[in-house]
Amino acid sequence: MQDYPKAVRVHSHVHHACDTVALDYEGRFLRRKQLVAASGRGFLVDLPEVTNLAGSEAFVLEDGREIAVQAAPEPVLVVRGDLARLAWHIGNRHTPCQIGADALVIRQDHVLEAMLAKLGAEVAHDTRPFTPEGGAYGMGRTMGHSHDHDHHHA
Structure with a gap:
């Protein structure tokens, strides 16, 4: 070894x-x-x-x-639109989010992408470093709900 x-x-x-x-x-x-x-x-x-x-x-x-x-660069979604409203929906799902002046960035997730599109967001795929906001409770992470499993949400 x-x-x-x-x-x-x-x-x-x-x-x-x-x-x-x-x-x-x-x-x-x-x-x-x-x-x-x-x-x-x-x-x-x-x-x-x-x-x-x-x-x-x-x-x-x-x-x-x-x-x-x-x-490291990784697959993300760049979200534009009514950022306050869209950020509320993303945060309500405990999803890590990088907040910019003109866009929100989240890790690629097909369920969230569909939800955001239904809310009127402009969603674009990109590959870039993902550095979301830190959590409010010290660890600097929110424990997001992963959608990488094999079932679908209704």
């Missing part, structure tokens, strides 16, 4: 990164996981507790080296 360097803490800002790792929204919620940096070198994340990363931090290895965390 290969002995990987171990990341034992996270800096909230990158100081002197020797490498980077790109993680999607789900991948940025972790405690213990083996990852591969952009250079192809593996390392083990072994943090004292589950951590929610925004994508602008750095893992700190035992020897002091830093690996910068980046939010």
